[in-house]
Amino acid sequence: MTLHTFKRHVRESIKSLGRNGWMTFASASAVTVTLLLVGVFFVVMFNINHFAQKVENDVEIRVHIELTADSRQKDALRRQIEAIPNVKEVRYSSKDEELKRLIKSMGEEGSSFRLFEQDNPLSDVYVVKAARPQDTVKIAKQIETLPFVHKVNYGQGTVEKLFDALKVARNVGLVLILGLLFTAMFLISNTIKITIFARRREIEIMRLVGATNGFIRWPFFLEGLWLGMLGALFPIAALSIVYYNVYQVYEQWVSLPFFELLPFSPFMWQLSGLLLVIGAGIGIWGSVMSVRKFLKV
């Protein structure tokens, strides 16, 4: 294809947007509505995911060591734990450190535990982290069987429930997003089909004078691309503005310690890019699908 022809295709596709004014508006609106919904879902999903990852990464196994174990036996235990597959990190925490941590975590009432500083009833602890949070339970079970392990603590019950809930949330979100995208594609494909139907005479004449199918398809391909991107502009702007303000308000006034929102940059830039690509994708798909049936000889 010559540069001149390509310029013609671009020119034609843009002219056609103007010529089919209302249809352009309808198609772009279909993209807009869909992407707005998809965008909101993405924002929620990515934040849940972010939260989930943070929670998952905080999950650790506390291995309480038997009081009778000497330092050689402790070292042996450490090596055995490290040998378990998917163990990322093993950190030693002496019983004195454990007591300090306990006192600190209790806040003001913690001072009453200071009495125990003379005779510390706690045991030394290995803090184990799994490479993948999902492996935590499996690793904990294995550690339990090792010698000189007094007790293994990883938030039994709670962790399993948390992981299950997060998995469900992710899958539900994914299904909803896919469903929305699918609906959008059909909506756009139908609107573009109408614009193409109005132009079947043009296509007919193009074919009569010897235009190849590729040549005929190009302007429609580009038109779909513009429609998709045009439709993506409003959702991107709207989501960016709303998210920016929500983020500011949350950080300043609410800001819960265990839940933080993804920072505006780079998250919103990535999301904008993603929406633009999805918009372009459904626009192109819609127009290429609808022009196809007019190109059969």
Place this chain on the structure above:
Amino acid sequence: MIEMQDVYKTYPNGVVALNGINVRIKQGEFVYVVGPSGAGKSTFIKMMYREEKPTSGTIMVNGVNLAKLKDSKVPLLRRHIGVVFQDFKLLPKLNVYENVAFALEVIEESPKVIRKKVMEVLDLVGLKHKIRSYPNELSGGEQQRVSIARSIVNSPKIVIADEPTGNLDPETSWGIVELFEKINDRGTTIVMATHNKEIVNATRRRVIAIENGKIVRDEAKGEYGYDASYV
């Protein structure tokens, strides 16, 4: 050159449109195709530019068998065949110049060549002074001239016309036929389906009559042969 051998065409709904056609049209001939409505004229014409495929038989156009031509090669065939219709098939939003240039744009001709060729053919059809007009500002005869200009702008060897004077008054029709004769004089084959008795009888060209999907008459200097203009 166009040559058909044992061409049959049955449409998917069971209608038999062509029932064994054998014909040879030499380069540079001027041929009228006549016959009652629904006799197969249109199908016969459509076979020549591969708008329809034959059910069986061979159709050679410029040395290519259209019965076996791949869909992807049809555009290349069309670039060597001009087609003119009763309803002109002009694009209403393009002016005269753009409508004619369209045929060259789609085959990716350079802008310089396009300008030269379009001005040449518009001169030939006598519409050089109306290049900026839009189809709805032109008379029927003028619109048909634009459509003829478009069909010959890439210098095809064959021009196929399906009732080009069907929508025009007798006087204007004569102008159009004279234009086709002018094009024919330059060596282009003309195949024209028509119902216009006066023109066929006056010009005395080859006449092929089709009835019930068969050629019933093929005369070198024939007459229209039916009583009324519209059968």
